Amino acid sequence: AQTVTQSQPEMSVQEAETVTLSCTYDTSESDYYLFWYKQPPSRQMILVIRQEAYKQQNATENRFSVNFQKAAKSFSLKISDSQLGDAAMYFCAYRGGNQFYFGTGTSLTVIP
């Protein structure tokens, strides 16, 4: 079974600084997708960024970018120029076939 591991239950960052959230996954498949979701206190799950495994280029979305290391099965999220609105729970997710698997989340605090 696929597993997704987020080893940092909590992280903090100063406003305007950069922070990196870690994620590793385990799979025997070669074709899959990876995601980062943000869950603010409102509880709504919001897609942050998506990466296809067959693409070597790392995905970017404005201040959010990933470091995808396929051989190492690592998928970290970098948030640049952190803002107060970035404070949330962040979940890494893996999609193989029809199912999605989620990590246990990293709670990010942004310090003014």
Add this chain to the structure above:
Amino acid sequence: DAGITQSPRHKVTETGTPVTLRCHQTENHRYMYWYRQDPGHGLRLIHYSYGVKDTDKGEVSDGYSVSRSKTEDFLLTLESATSSQTSVYFCAIRGTRTETGTDTQYFGPGTRLTVL
């Protein structure tokens, strides 16, 4: 997400009573999912559907059943609720959004269920 609604949004019930949660989508997506979210566990898949009357079990399906008689509705039923089923339940669809051009998962607002 505006295209996915869940009802009720909050529910308190007693052990042993049946509970049905409803997920409704307006975008005609084929795949729909039910998850539960608990502290320290992230989101865990309960059941999912890949079409009308086509469903499959997820990681934590014991004690839950689902039904999908229409494309737009996916129901989750707890036949006899237990305190261990106290959780936040999320419905999700898998689809492609024109604004992102991606095939990914989008979530409803969640239902907080408390079983006393």
